Amino acid sequence: MRRLPSIVVFSQLLTAISKLKHLHPHSTIVSFFRQLELLGIRSDRHSLGILANSYSHLGRVDLGFSILGKSLKLGYPRDHVFFHSLINGFIINDKLPQAVQLLDKTVKLGFQPDIVTCGVMVKGLCRIGDNAGALSLLNKLQSSTHCKPNLVIYSTIIDSLCKDRLLREALNLFSTMKMEGIKPNVITYNSLIRGLYNSGCGKEAKHVLTEMLRSNIVPTVDTYSILVDMFCKDGNVEEAQATLQCMTDKGVAPNIITYNALLDGYCLRGQMEDAEKLLDLMKQNGCEPNLISFSTIINGYVKLKDIDKALTILETMFEKGIAPDVVTYSTLIDGLCKSNRLKPACQLFADMQAYGVTPNVVTYNSLLDGLCKSAQLDEAVAILEDMDDKGIKPTTVTYNILMDNLCEVGQLEDAVVFFSDLQSKGLQPDSKTYNIMTKGFCKEGLMKEADKVLRKMEEDGCLPNDITYNTLIRGCILNNDFSKALYYRDLMFSKGFQADAHTISLFVDLLYSDKLSISSKGLLQKFLEGLEVENN
Numbered sequence: 001m002r003r004l005p006s007i008v009v010f011s012q013l014l015t016a017i018s019k020l021k022h023l024h025p026h027s028t029i030v031s032f033f034r035q036l037e038l039l040g041i042r043s044d045r046h047s048l049g050i051l052a053n054s055y056s057h058l059g060r061v062d063l064g065f066s067i068l069g070k071s072l073k074l075g076y077p078r079d080h081v082f083f084h085s086l087i088n089g090f091i092i093n094d095k096l097p098q099a100v101q102l103l104d105k106t107v108k109l110g111f112q113p114d115i116v117t118c119g120v121m122v123k124g125l126c127r128i129g130d131n132a133g134a135l136s137l138l139n140k141l142q143s144s145t146h147c148k149p150n151l152v153i154y155s156t157i158i159d160s161l162c163k164d165r166l167l168r169e170a171l172n173l174f175s176t177m178k179m180e181g182i183k184p185n186v187i188t189y190n191s192l193i194r195g196l197y198n199s200g201c202g203k204e205a206k207h208v209l210t211e212m213l214r215s216n217i218v219p220t221v222d223t224y225s226i227l228v229d230m231f232c233k234d235g236n237v238e239e240a241q242a243t244l245q246c247m248t249d250k251g252v253a254p255n256i257i258t259y260n261a262l263l264d265g266y267c268l269r270g271q272m273e274d275a276e277k278l279l280d281l282m283k284q285n286g287c288e289p290n291l292i293s294f295s296t297i298i299n300g301y302v303k304l305k306d307i308d309k310a311l312t313i314l315e316t317m318f319e320k321g322i323a324p325d326v327v328t329y330s331t332l333i334d335g336l337c338k339s340n341r342l343k344p345a346c347q348l349f350a351d352m353q354a355y356g357v358t359p360n361v362v363t364y365n366s367l368l369d370g371l372c373k374s375a376q377l378d379e380a381v382a383i384l385e386d387m388d389d390k391g392i393k394p395t396t397v398t399y400n401i402l403m404d405n406l407c408e409v410g411q412l413e414d415a416v417v418f419f420s421d422l423q424s425k426g427l428q429p430d431s432k433t434y435n436i437m438t439k440g441f442c443k444e445g446l447m448k449e450a451d452k453v454l455r456k457m458e459e460d461g462c463l464p465n466d467i468t469y470n471t472l473i474r475g476c477i478l479n480n481d482f483s484k485a486l487y488y489r490d491l492m493f494s495k496g497f498q499a500d501a502h503t504i505s506l507f508v509d510l511l512y513s514d515k516l517s518i519s520s521k522g523l524l525q526k527f528l529e530g531l532e533v534e535n536n
Contacts, residue, residue: 056089091124126160162195232265267300337370407440442475
């Protein structure tokens with residue numbers, strides 16, 4: 001008997017529902033509208049805008065346009081809020097070209113985009129990595145009299161540039177922003193500090209941090225986490241500990257990222273007791289260790305060759321309901337293979353697939369290397385075939401493993417075939433590839449072939465290193481070509497490299513043997529004298 005509320009009241013309710021983003025409210029709103037229609041309640045311009053926005057968020061921008069058509073038929077004027085919802089819908093669904101076209105059309109219709117629409121557009125362009133498009137839009141906004149870029153737009157683009165390691169552009173934009181009178185906030189500074197440090201510009205990152213603190217901008221948990229990570233990667237774990245204590249004293253609670261950064265620092269230095277204590281501290285402070293935490297601990301124990309302890313941590317993960325990922329399994333399989341424990345490595349390889357974790361090329365390379373080094377070549381071939389069946393393409397590392405082991409067991413011809421296949425499959429040999437083949441030819445006394453590898457290495461733009469020259473020198477000595485050994489010695493020195501201990505010991509052994517002629521010993525003596533001059 002009571003009259004139903006007006007559409008205005010329902011619109012207020014729907015607006016409130018739309019803000020509950022964590023509940024994914026847009027399907028609820030669409031369903032609600034259907035009920036309103038059944039009740040005979042007529043929509044107004046505002047309520048239709050809410051419905052169009054919900055359709056856009058649900059990926060049905062086409063239905064959003066139909067709602068726009070309905071609004072126009074009802075006699076309501078065009079509304080920039082409608083257009084903003086539709087543009088946002090295109091962006092959310094990664095349809096940036098359509099969003100740009102619609103924005104251009106709205107401008108031609110006389111609507112000037114507001115700062116919210118422009119911000120959404122910039123965010124969308126940055127999300128797909130179109131920094132050029134974002135900067136182009138920024139330039140238009142800078143010359144606009146209606147809508148000037150704000151802090152959010154500048155910070156979004158700076159963050160995107162930093163993530164793509166375009167640091168010069170990011171720093172230039174940072175300077176422009178300040179010149180325009182827009183003060184950076186902690187989010188802007190965090191993006192720059194993280195970007196600079198991750199690109200190896202630690203000194204510049206610290207300079208930006210100093211500027212931030214001088215500007216009286218209070219660091220957030222993200223800032224402290226970046227600092228802890230920086231100190232740990234520099235090997236300065238004590239400073240990282242002090243940073244953690246400092247943030248706690250200032251009332252900033254460390255999060256999982258902060259703790260994981262410090263865990264990584266401990267594990268890099270082999271301080272596993274401290275790492276275990278930190279895990280306990282995390283639990284005490286209500287921050288439960290996650291997959292990254294346990295994987296980091298496992299990696300720490302594997303590096304210390306304490307594989308049994310690493311496997312115990314894996315069991316702990318299962319007990320806590322944390323599923324290991326491909327990185328966790330690959331780390332353990334690599335550790336087991338390097339410890340010559342191939343049976344449990346193969347079992348773990350089978351287990352990970354049984355649990356639905358697909359091995360990647362790193363996993364296969366570790367297992368392949370272990371099998372080859374244990375002369376289990378049939379099993380190694382089976383692994384290669386399994387890679388092919390799973391559609392996992394071998395990398396240069398894969399070929400290096402195969403060629404190195406084939407050369408070691410005297411199957412040089414097979415190694416040469418793989419070397420030829422490498423480039424035909426679109427892979428680029430690296431210095432290790434060339435050094436493996438050089439060593440293989442030297443071992444078989446094929447010095448002309450070794451020379452050819454050196455020339456090809458230089459032609460392909462892969463510069464020889466100290467390993468290359470030492471390998472060639474040892475090959476010449478073992479094949480009694482002492483004048484060529486002297487040639488390579490001089491060439492090596494001219495490139496700034498030195499003879500290694502293996503090469504020097506080989507020369508000394510030959511110098512004092514009875515197998516060489518006096519003239520050959522004279523050349524060897526000259527070689528050693530050259531080494532002494534170089535070392536001095």
